[in-house]
Amino acid sequence: xxxxxxxxxxxxxxxxxxxxxxxxxxxxxxxxxxxxxxxxxxxxxxxxxxxxxxxxxxxxxxxxxxxxxxxxxxxxxxxxxxxxxxxxxxxxxxxxxxxxxxxxxxxxxxxxxxxxxxxxxxxxxxxxxxxxxxxxxxxxxxxxxxxxxxxxxxxxxxxxxxxxxxxxxxxxxxxxxxxxxxxxxxxxxxxxxxxxxxxxxxxxxxxxxxxxxxxxxxxxxxxxxxxxxxxxxxxxxxxxxxxxxxxxxxxxxxxxxxxxxxxxxxxxxxxxxxxxxxxxx
Amino acid sequence: xxxxxxxxxxxxxxxxxxxxxxxxxxxxxxxxxxxxxxxxxxxxxxxxxxxxxxxxxxxxxxxxxxxxxxxxxxxxxxxxxxxxxxxxxxxxxxxxxxxxxxxxxxxxxxxxxxxxxxxxxxxxxxxxxxxxxxxxxxxxxxxxxxxxxxxxxxxxxxxxxxxxxxxxxxxxxxxxxxxxxxxxxxxxxxxxxxxxxxxxx
Numbered sequence: 001x002x003x004x005x006x007x008x009x010x011x012x013x014x015x016x017x018x019x020x021x022x023x024x025x026x027x028x029x030x031x032x033x034x035x036x037x038x039x040x041x042x043x044x045x046x047x048x049x050x051x052x053x054x055x056x057x058x059x060x061x062x063x064x065x066x067x068x069x070x071x072x073x074x075x076x077x078x079x080x081x082x083x084x085x086x087x088x089x090x091x092x093x094x095x096x097x098x099x100x101x102x103x104x105x106x107x108x109x110x111x112x113x114x115x116x117x118x119x120x121x122x123x124x125x126x127x128x129x130x131x132x133x134x135x136x137x138x139x140x141x142x143x144x145x146x147x148x149x150x151x152x153x154x155x156x157x158x159x160x161x162x163x164x165x166x167x168x169x170x171x172x173x174x175x176x177x178x179x180x181x182x183x184x185x186x187x188x189x190x191x192x193x194x195x196x197x198x199x200x201x202x203x204x205x206x207x208x209x210x211x212x213x214x215x216x217x218x219x220x221x222x223x224x225x226x227x228x229x230x231x232x233x234x235x236x237x238x239x240x241x242x243x244x245x246x247x248x249x250x251x252x253x254x255x256x257x258x259x260x261x262x263x264x265x266x267x268x269x270x271x272x273x274x275x276x277x278x279x280x281x
Numbered sequence: 282x283x284x285x286x287x288x289x290x291x292x293x294x295x296x297x298x299x300x301x302x303x304x305x306x307x308x309x310x311x312x313x314x315x316x317x318x319x320x321x322x323x324x325x326x327x328x329x330x331x332x333x334x335x336x337x338x339x340x341x342x343x344x345x346x347x348x349x350x351x352x353x354x355x356x357x358x359x360x361x362x363x364x365x366x367x368x369x370x371x372x373x374x375x376x377x378x379x380x381x382x383x384x385x386x387x388x389x390x391x392x393x394x395x396x397x398x399x400x401x402x403x404x405x406x407x408x409x410x411x412x413x414x415x416x417x418x419x420x421x422x423x424x425x426x427x428x429x430x431x432x433x434x435x436x437x438x439x440x441x442x443x444x445x446x447x448x449x450x451x452x453x454x455x456x457x458x459x460x461x462x463x464x465x466x467x468x469x470x471x472x473x474x475x476x477x478x479x480x481x482x
Contacts, residue, residue, distance in 0.1 A: 138319065170470075170474065171471075171475045171476060172475070173475075174475065186293060187293070202468065205468075
């Protein structure tokens, strides 16, 4: 699409191109398609201890998924830093934006975009997933089916924390800068818990992994609540991470969490652990 | 026109939603997202076998096609087209022709070459052609009703398609020479973004 100023923008189109079935008849193309499908397959690798207990399904009463660097950073700072967590698995997948995570058996390197699973030592029914890598549209269903396929559905509750740019938030009134970042919630029909922030208004849409997880929970009647944080900062930011604090109310009932006191300073800085005093509750 | 009353915050609607009306003996499957291209064939097969297993007396597939790919003939007259499977033809007979509906034209497999084979071509229609051809093969009574349209605000196209369908199925009563009053879903709000910053003016 060309605009008045001459620049060319690629725009997302709702129209869907027709399949050209004639090409699929050729064996060579079939082989290529199969090879591409195999390359794009999602693999979930569990540590030996968990893999063994997967003969039956993994007992899990609470699955907490953080999608995005700020959601993952929040969990790292408030939940995972209490040293009672074991890394129990990771998801490896390849796509055009996540090229580094195709090594199935080797865990991702620290700082690399990844999808990591942690389990609480004292309460092994609590699982945390930090997802900072991009999962493509054609891989989302696989990811969801494979992860939830490992978990016992009975008694399972899901919480999703997700970052989103405020530019994608739709509201009839103009949103002033001081209102950002902010939290909105969305629950599956089976969830009876009280949401800790206003519900996401129509006509806003969720996309990506949060949408895939919530859709799965809605279809399979799993209680799930999503907390979506709309922020104007793309990089890791302590103010955005702190916006998820209402979720600590639920999390503190399951596991020990840290109370995080941030010293007064510039609004956006990228190393929250450096200047924070951590007080364990 | 009123916004749908179901526009309260927190209402969750996922990518495929099934609605049903026992009074109208009608079920509506709303597909809100594109089907991943590599899964399109599988999707068509699953849909067709589900339609068959469910025993629907007739199925209507509402769709669209790129307006910019019309040929010279298609540029004239109504942008609405239909297709029906042989099984559907047995049910409706010539009803749709009598209502002066236009059947979707086929295109030449090799444009410019005379006597070349004709084929069905629905650009921008997604799985429409796949669903139609599979329904023909499985003897499903199915009608495709589609509209030629362009990218952008498709709300008027949606109403045109729906009113056209209503002239056949009479889903909603309307006074003579007038269109029915449809309810607009909440998802149609703010199609072009949020409120404008006042400081812009």
